[in-house]
Amino acid sequence: MAEQKATNVTWHEHRVGNEERNQLNGHKGAVIWFTGLSACGKSTVANTVDHLLHQKGVHTYVLDGDNVRMGLNKNLGFSAEDRAENIRRIGEVASLFNNASILTLTAFISPYKEDRDNVRKLLGDGEFIEVYVNASLETCEARDPKGLYKKARAGEIKGFTGIDDPYEAPEKAELVLDADNKSIDDLAEEVVAYLEAKGYLKS
């Protein structure tokens, strides 16, 4: 965990609280955290869920790996330390969006269990929904839409998850999606069905 550097800071209670924002949006916030290997379909499933939820009038937002790495986390690389800081920052931003009563979808490889668990701890009970997009390395490597696995196998990219850097699969994910055998649309529907069943889509 990052050390608290700044001293002389105090927590300000906001005048408009969480309850008021929930009322305006008609639902609470939550963080739907998609994790899985590169090319497993995380981002595509997340964006499809986003589309389905938006059609239902749910207030959503997608944070995804490549986009955040071009902005907030552009000063981070892929060392273990930078990966941890990457996920830490994303967790904090997701927590702010959650606090703003947004159903926040995040799509990051987030390979290390400890980093994901730290985000879980940051959020309240039921506010962190870990969705493991489970596709085998074979499936992901066969897809390889950006040719990254090929580069990693050739040694042109070092520390690539699944090749020469570990992926620690979730042990207690709220949802495990079978991305080897099911279509993107079916997986997205599974996520929406889960959110509906658990009462996330109404206040």
Added chain:
Amino acid sequence: MAEQKATNVTWHEHRVGNEERNQLNGHKGAVIWFTGLSACGKSTVANTVDHLLHQKGVHTYVLDGDNVRMGLNKNLGFSAEDRAENIRRIGEVASLFNNASILTLTAFISPYKEDRDNVRKLLGDGEFIEVYVNASLETCEARDPKGLYKKARAGEIKGFTGIDDPYEAPEKAELVLDADNKSIDDLAEEVVAYLEAKGYLKS
């Protein structure tokens, strides 16, 4: 500006775009960036504006200095470099909230012109509204609710804005608030009136 470290990243177009989110919220996003000395009233004015906008059904969120420093930016101190990185990250987060069609209020001392201008550049035309909460050092030092000026004068806090670190006042702020002579409520009403006049509160 931070260097782009990660390579092999590409920008993903989101399936739900800005327009769709604007339609759901009934207004566009924008970043209302409050800047000024410690104890000038930034956070209080921002939270009062937030309250007034929320009452009008506007989707808002407040990012403020102390709170962000306990989360996203807990690993940053108050050196010039850390202050720049603090504001850079906040700018990126505000830009994400703006992209989610939230009227985002930020309350940070943000003493350096270059850092604020970098946030302005990050956002589109009309999406960055710089609000200078102009209170004299004398006023702020007389208030000193947390005793920080006293500590800075005693040399217990180093690099304190206005004492031994510069505050670079905005030259072209969209709004300048006279915090020496007007009440918090009057200042907040001025901001709301500006947003209404400029069409920020409707789609």
